[in-house]
Amino acid sequence: MNNILVLPMLLPLLTGFVLFFLRPSVKAQKIVSLLSLLALVAIAGRILYRISDEGILRLDFGGWAPPFGILFVGDSFSALLVLTASVVSALIIAYSFTATERRMENMFFYPFAFFLVAGVNGSFLTGDMFNLFVCFEVMLLASYVLITLGGGKVRLAESMKYVAINVVASWFFLVALAFLYGTVGTLNMAHVSVRVAEAGQGPLLSAVAVVFLIVFALKAGLFLYFWLPGSYSSPPGPIAALFAALLTKVGVYAMFRTFTLMFYHDDFIMGTIIGTMAVVTIIAGCLGAVAYTDIRQIASYNVIIAVGFMVLGLAVFNEEAFKGSVFYLIHDMVIKGILFLIVGAMVYLTGKTKITEMSGLIRNYPVLGWLLFLTTLGLAGIPPLSGFIGKMYVGLGAVEGGNYFLLFIGFASSLIVLYSMLRIFMNCFWGETIINREDQRLYPARRLIPIAILGVLTIGIGVGAQALEPFVSDAARVMANPDLYIDAVLGEVES
Amino acid sequence: MKENDVILRTVTRAVVFIILTFGVELFLSGHHNPGGGFVGGLVLSSALVLLYVVFDIETVHQGVPFDFRKIAAFGAVISLLSGTGAAVLGKPFLTQGFGYFDLPIFGLTELATVTIFEAGVALTVIGTVVTIILSISKDV
Numbered sequence: 336m337n338n339i340l341v342l343p344m345l346l347p348l349l350t351g352f353v354l355f356f357l358r359p360s361v362k363a364q365k366i367v368s369l370l371s372l373l374a375l376v377a378i379a380g381r382i383l384y385r386i387s388d389e390g391i392l393r394l395d396f397g398g399w400a401p402p403f404g405i406l407f408v409g410d411s412f413s414a415l416l417v418l419t420a421s422v423v424s425a426l427i428i429a430y431s432f433t434a435t436e437r438r439m440e441n442m443f444f445y446p447f448a449f450f451l452v453a454g455v456n457g458s459f460l461t462g463d464m465f466n467l468f469v470c471f472e473v474m475l476l477a478s479y480v481l482i483t484l485g486g487g488k489v490r491l492a493e494s495m496k497y498v499a500i501n502v503v504a505s506w507f508f509l510v511a512l513a514f515l516y517g518t519v520g521t522l523n524m525a526h527v528s529v530r531v532a533e534a535g536q537g538p539l540l541s542a543v544a545v546v547f548l549i550v551f552a553l554k555a556g557l558f559l560y561f562w563l564p565g566s567y568s569s570p571p572g573p574i575a576a577l578f579a580a581l582l583t584k585v586g587v588y589a590m591f592r593t594f595t596l597m598f599y600h601d602d603f604i605m606g607t608i609i610g611t612m613a614v615v616t617i618i619a620g621c622l623g624a625v626a627y628t629d630i631r632q633i634a635s636y637n638v639i640i641a642v643g644f645m646v647l648g649l650a651v652f653n654e655e656a657f658k659g660s661v662f663y664l665i666h667d668m669v670i671k672g673i674l675f676l677i678v679g680a681m682v683y684l685t686g687k688t689k690i691t692e693m694s695g696l697i698r699n700y701p702v703l704g705w706l707l708f709l710t711t712l713g714l715a716g717i718p719p720l721s722g723f724i725g726k727m728y729v730g731l732g733a734v735e736g737g738n739y740f741l742l743f744i745g746f747a748s749s750l751i752v753l754y755s756m757l758r759i760f761m762n763c764f765w766g767e768t769i770i771n772r773e774d775q776r777l778y779p780a781r782r783l784i785p786i787a788i789l790g791v792l793t794i795g796i797g798v799g800a801q802a803l804e805p806f807v808s809d810a811a812r813v814m815a816n817p818d819l820y821i822d823a824v825l826g827e828v829e830s
Numbered sequence: 831m832k833e834n835d836v837i838l839r840t841v842t843r844a845v846v847f848i849i850l851t852f853g854v855e856l857f858l859s860g861h862h863n864p865g866g867g868f869v870g871g872l873v874l875s876s877a878l879v880l881l882y883v884v885f886d887i888e889t890v891h892q893g894v895p896f897d898f899r900k901i902a903a904f905g906a907v908i909s910l911l912s913g914t915g916a917a918v919l920g921k922p923f924l925t926q927g928f929g930y931f932d933l934p935i936f937g938l939t940e941l942a943t944v945t946i947f948e949a950g951v952a953l954t955v956i957g958t959v960v961t962i963i964l965s966i967s968k969d970v
Contacts, residue, residue: 338917345923349910360886397916397924 340407342378343417343456360432361440368445372425379418385416402526402714406591408462412810416459419665423580423672424452429572430785441767458585464522468508474499481574491571497519497566504553507706511546525824528597528817536600544598555586557646558612560639568631573681574729579638580672587645595814610650616643617748621795624755634678638750638753641667647745648729655733663725670713673789676705683778695768699775704764706790715753721796723797842884867948871955879963902957909950946953
């Protein structure tokens with residue numbers, strides 16, 4: 336029985352509700368959270384191994400066979416992302432144990448962090464478009480709470496924008512679902528794929544596909560990213576890290592799922608529209624990353640560049656490029672987690688946000704400085720760190736597909752990323768120190784440990800790419816051959 | 831200013847019970863007919879909200895001394911666990927069962943595990959609606 340598939344969503348949800356009752360004791364909340372997170376990582380690992388043994392897994396809720404019931408489908412792509420999301424969120428929540436204000440801990444910070452994780456994992460695993468919408472909403476509702484928690488004028492202003500834009504996007508999502516159901520009469524992803532292939536992707540279905548593209552582009556910050564820098568730079572470190580590591584990646588995942596499984600027939604949408612959006616996103620992200628002096632803004636624009644780069648793999652549309660994008664997704668969850676934690680720590684330690692106002696931090700906080708340097712190299716994709724392998728495969732895919740322009744834009748963006756990050760590193764960590772030894776705020780080792788573990792992970796993913804490769808290849812193979820997914824979901828039903 | 835709301839208060843005393851009964855009826859009929867935990871929960875919570883409107887918050891709290899946020903969380907836990915029960919027994923998550931039992935007074939009755947799930951939904955709805963109404967009323 337494949338009930339294990341529901342656990343990555345069920346366990347965080349249950350934990351969240353249990354934490355609700357543990358509100359008076361912050362310590363009990365932390366212990367329960369930690370145990371649950373460890374269990375979550377173990378479960379995600381187990382799912383990944385079962386998939387490599389037994390192929391794509393599926394769980395029909397309540398025993399209702401597809402396409403009539405709702406189901407969770409675990410293929411390597413979903414399982415890899417669930418595992419990465421679980422590990423990264425475990426480390427970020429462990430970090431927030433020591434870095435969250437008491438006031439926020441009392442106002443249900445941990446329960447909502449768990450609901451966020453539940454929504455993210457559910458979105459990765461679901462095999463039903465409407466269920467995807469529900470999981471998105473679980474994740475977004477939790478994020479609305481987290482972004483407004485604690486208050487403050489700037490944050491409330493930014494969160495108003497964030498909530499408004501996401502409510503509009505969710506409405507578009509519903510409209511797209513209604514069109515899809517009205518056109519093909521089903522919402523089961525595999526079944527939609529079969530029917531779209533049978534009917535041919537005519538103008539109507541292409542229009543539906545474009546509406547989905549707009550929805551996921553809004554959520555992922557692809558082209559329609561204008562809301563992102565503000566809302567990702569206003570909350571405190573751990574929350575921003577959770578957002579940057581998980582939320583946009585879910586949008587990117589949904590885009591890959593939709594356009595590799597269901598709407599892969601139209602070359603114009605695949606190549607031209609998505610490709611253009613990716614290129615514009617990368618260029619605009621680069622401009623932002625270079626233009627701003629606020630470190631939180633620079634970090635946020637780096638999120639946008641990464642989203643553009645991952646979607647390049649989708650625009651190139653071959654197995655090699657998918658492989659690169661999967662690697663890059665995994666890498667990006669880890670690296671954006673570290674980046675936002677370090678940026679949050681820098682703001683916390685100095686009380687300043689602009690690179691012109693900080694200098695010489697390396698004398699006060701050497702470990703933090705070198706971790707930021709590691710992050711810089713990882714973001715730029717320097718071997719043997721984790722960013723390299725993803726960029727290499729996307730590059731190979733682009734060469735194979737003859738998309739040299741996309742290749743050029745993708746790799747040129749690495750240089751800008753390197754420059755924008757080195758700007759932070761050199762301005763803030765080199766030079767005369769601005770903090771006296773006496774006034775120096777203590778940065779406890781307990782906080783450094785989760786960041787350091789993430790740092791080790793980024794090295795590990797790069798060096799150990801060989802070990803990850805079979806899973807990633809399998810993920811890319813399923814994306815390039817939608818029939819594998821369809822057979823796993825509908826195979827027994829039709830025969 | 832003290833409003834003269836004798837009529838409202840008198841009517842409410844009777845109407846609340848009608849609403850509550852209707853809510854339970856909707857909840858139970860949901861198994862085969864229109865209704866169910868969500869609608870039933872909404873109707874039940876409308877009775878509570880009516881009480882809050884007519885009497886003040888403190889008075890109602892003396893009669894119904896619950897933290898409604900906890901009720902919402904408790905309801906969600908019940909729903910989740912009712913689905914997990916099936917998983918423990920080796921069936922797919924959320925599988926529901928039913929059976930016919932010969933009960934005293936009721937005679938042959940159909941009992942279904944989905945009622946537990948729906949009860950959780952109803953509690954969540956009640957908890958959420960009342961929490962929302964109470965939080966809004968506090969700020970004004």
